[in-house]
Amino acid sequence: MVHLFDSSALNSPLPDVIPELGARFEAAGYELSLVGGPVRDLFLGRVSPDLDFTTNARPDDIIRVIKGWADTFWEIGREFGTIGMRKDGYQVEVTTYRADAYDPDSRKPAVAFGDKLEDDLFRRDFTMNAMALRLPSMELVDPFGGARDLHAGMVRTPGAPSTSFSDDPLRMMRAARFASQLGVQVAPDVFEAMREMAGRIGIISAERVRDELTKLICGKAPWTGVDLLVESGLADHVLPEVSALRLEIDEHHRHKDVYQHSLTVLRQACELETGSDGPVPAPDFVLRFAALMHDVGKPATRRFEPNGSVSFLHHDGVGAKLTAKRMKALRFDNDTTKAVARLVELHMRFYGYGDAGWTDSAVRRYVNDAGPLLQRLHRLTRSDVTTRNRRKAERLAFAYDDLEQRIAALAEQEELAAIRPDLDGEQIMALLQIRPGPVVGRAYRFLLEERMENGPRSEAETAELLHAWWADQPENPIAGTGTIPDTTERESREQPEAAGPNEKDSKK
Template structure:
């Protein structure tokens, strides 16, 4: 491990790979600096396994320097001046100094290489990310006060925030992410620029917005980041369904603040995640995003009843559709969309269990409908309890404990996670003397329903049920007539 010589730095040990790489570039006649997040992280007492460097060497020169030294390298980002590599377990990216030019109406910068480290730092998003460690001298380069802002706990931009956000509007979302992850505040001028320029986020591709949103949701304090998106107006364009949760509170306070409730559910869902060896290791985007979106159907379904109460009938079903629609617009993959939407749809299923109780068949359906999402559904349902009424909270917790115990008991008896009919498709066709077709599907669903309702049956009992069912089917009469 090397140590930093600059007195401005904390006494943080550095992996030897950093000074060794610096010495290689110096010997080849090029500048090299550790830059951005890895430098910021040194002040936070940590060393990232992902190391970013910047240099005046061009991509071809970078390859000449590192070839034979690194374990492997790749050129995927070559057109942007970036060469990636791996060395001693570290993921490394080295990028030529950039002096990008932005078209105000374009989603992407016109890549232009620069000549000076200071110019490269000026084009970066925030002052805390615009610091560099010049190698191999270990000299801190901080022209825009990144250390000052880190100590002050503020997110600032190297230049005017309006210029920075105009260059790359995604930086507005990134500002909210950094503020929430590092538990720091946005400088007043940064927040004002976000509010003034929120609409400009619409020129950013859905894929880039999605990736930044995932990073925010999977971060240390996602509810705080979402709150910044909503308060700045960015969520009006990125997650309008969440902004819409800020329902006007009626003068009689007949319903709770749905928006603040949703942020609380998100926080509690994060707390429900398990370690790496548990059933829902965190951060779990599906659980967290479902927690945020679970009530987005309420604005569209809110009704004030004659009794003075307020209802949100079927908000779970409506919310599932809204969540899926938003995720499709953000170009999420189908599996993630289906998982989040299913959790939103199922999040109300438990309520009523504590009052009326469920039959074994109802418990089976709950498990079957949740499928592989059951562990997440457990955690979402528990997170959805935000009442300040201690008795009510304890009653709901007790009821859900009871439900989980019943699920575990039935699972031991019946293998609930893989419920199937007592006869498979081949057995159905052989027993009824029919070939493949829709009738087999109907028979399969009938037997599955019987399995759900009454539990497992022995083969003879299942065959008898199937024959009785078959007698009432029109195809049975037709087959008898043909015989």
Template sequence: MAHLFDGSVPHPPLPGVIPQLGEMFQAAGFELSLVGGPVRDLFLGRVSPDLDFTTDARPDDILSVVRGWCDAYWEIGREFGTIGMRKDGFQIEITTYRAEAYDPESRKPVVAFGEKLEDDLYRRDFTMNSMALRLPQLELVDPFGGVRDLHAGVVRTPGAPSSSFSDDPLRMMRAARFASQLDVTVAPEVFDAMKDMAGRIEIISAERVRDELVKLINGRSPAAGMDLLVESGLAGYVLPEVAALKLEMDEHHRHKDVYQHSLTVLRQACEQETGPDGPVPGPDFILRFAALMHDVGKPATRRFEPAGSVSFLHHDVVGAKLTAKRMKALRFDNDTIKAVSRLVELHMRFYGYGDAGWSDSAVRRYVTDAGPLLERLHRLTRSDVTTRNRRKAERLAFAYDDLEERIAKLAEQEELASIRPDLDGSQIMELLGIRPGPVVGRAYRYLLEERMENGPASPGEAEAKLRAWWQEQPESRQETGEAELNKTEENS
């Protein structure tokens, strides 16, 4: 075992809360170790704001030590041996040594408290997370070669992978997430176990699967993590629409490899993200997931044309529906579902602009339909260009540059981000002398259409257009007839 400060282990400065806790638990007669991800992060040169500790103390004993020291504490995980707390801006969890397993037919862990640090480390997911730092002496405990595997960039399990994945099948997705976050590969025996046990992921709740998926997509190399999900068979259970792209390989090469194209678009979308002060700060899950899912409608819409070509008519619309359905199954919130599926639906809208050009009204519709997603749509559309034909790529890039310039010029003249009719609902009712109802909605949509087609109009022009439209409506003629009838009755 190595001492963290013996010079052989480079690391950033330890936050003061770590040795403080070690001394407090030692004084109370208990063991305490920093464990898991925070220890791994020290070898990666960073300190996480979330600190995990393990101890031989039971939950009641943990509380007796930290009361009065921490800023706040909570007991939500008490039945699993975990007490959470906050101190000096750090989120801290202290957990009693334990052994944890899943019943083969259950989603809930069966918890038994352990007695030894080494036993606790053995039950953890991967060797790079099975390291501990004994406190307060700062002694590194690494019984399964976590430092070795971390430096080698390989994901291994402390024991047999099949036993680890049987205990918690979500660990298979976590391996793919590590491939994305840490640029590591999985050991052959780990990959084989993932393939053999992929179906076990079905016992895990949709919410936990979703959370791992979000972390994977937001990692440094999401395409690598996703490829591992697909190749292992896990994607067939958690993202079958992406797995279907792999099955859609065209052995006659009549169209491009949609699966590899989607991974390339995902990589390029990551490169399109901006810094924290830009319009699309990375990592941006909505942009990235839309990039991954943008072509999932192709397998259902593929048609072989008489001339030998292949078409995917309306794959954007079909893909948007499939994306929304999958995200609902994974329990995403409605706003995220709407944003991602809308981007998938709009990703083909630009094509054709470079050949025929668009009227100002078409540009207005593009901006209005994208709404707050416009900056993401810009980046998704640019990311979707993966052709190796340099001339074609340059032509598409030039065309999109031109579209963005036109949007900017129109935005200087008009409020493109919030296009509204030149008259609102109250003005419509006042001018036409009508009450709230469907007719007001029709009039509003008519004026919005006029605004899209012709740009902003003066109040007088908008009123003239509205009155001319009103004369063509059956309700106008009905009201005129009733007025004439009333006048006749009054004269008689």
């Protein structure tokens, strides 16, 4: 299907780089078409900063056409027929028509260049991405009904789904990602192929799976994409901990469906994200993934109690370890892994506050343990309330409101965001007349504990506490006497080198 594209329907005009590049290729005697995601996005009323083009020109020809026009270009993808460039802030890739042949046991294609645009479109993942805009004539080429499927909100493949997924199994995860990002559904034959071929995802590298999963979680409706992964069986291979949440409901229905609860928590966490100027700008992967994974420790800790109840003792700690293990397997970076696992570990900390109340010391510990994750923890904890019991939900919300007010009130009096002892490492060594070493760290931790328990003190009061602690330490020559030793003469004889405090101790 070929017809002129009505650019007047766009919410914003096409970037100048698109017709300019089309004119250059036409003048050089080559075909050029905008293709794939950028064309799909035109139908969705948006223009991507990343523009993909396809052409019958070979890589050397592409370079000759764009030299002197592109701001810069690179040849990293030359082997696959791709030349990348940057022009007026847009990242552009121009790729020679492809007709790839795939090894069933490998994602790496044997590259074969093609000569026809339609053949290139046929090898693409889904019909909505198999549309092209010929340039500079602005003819829409849509041989597989991509515009129709996009309008219907349906994910279909240009050819047989089994062939498409055999060529590149990652396309199965991409279907779930589109469900999350675009709010579309997969066609029945596409879902059936996903279900039958889910195991083939195992040949895809962990890094590529991670990248698709990240995009899915950061989509408009990630719970939809996750559900598709689980129902198709893909999650059994990439997120088995989430699949395991579908605990069998026992005949007495003594506990709720943990899997559906987790999807609800994920949705509610998304709703609590803030705008770009807020403390948790959407989309926040760390908060969202922690919401999805927060209960993954429950299957391993589930116990049926004699009174008929079900317990999941320590599922928070177990879940944090399982989450970290899965994220490491998917090659997530250390900082992201630690942040998500920490939120999972802390998500139960609040419970009990409403019944027993917390001392100021407990509030300080809560803030200190959360550290920079506090705003995310607030949202995760609130999202974890999915009970239909209105009175219980209101009681928990009131209790958390009270906790946040307590945190705010203490923050006005103390530096809760960066709680430190009232003496630093240099001061500790000067007062105790000791050199850098493990004792300084122990003293620092002692003072930090005092700070947590009793709030800030004056420097004189803290020095007195420190001397009392030092009097009972085994390193003190007269430990247990309560007397502060005069070590000035000994230190003078040793003539220690000038040394700063242990950096890690003094900045905890």
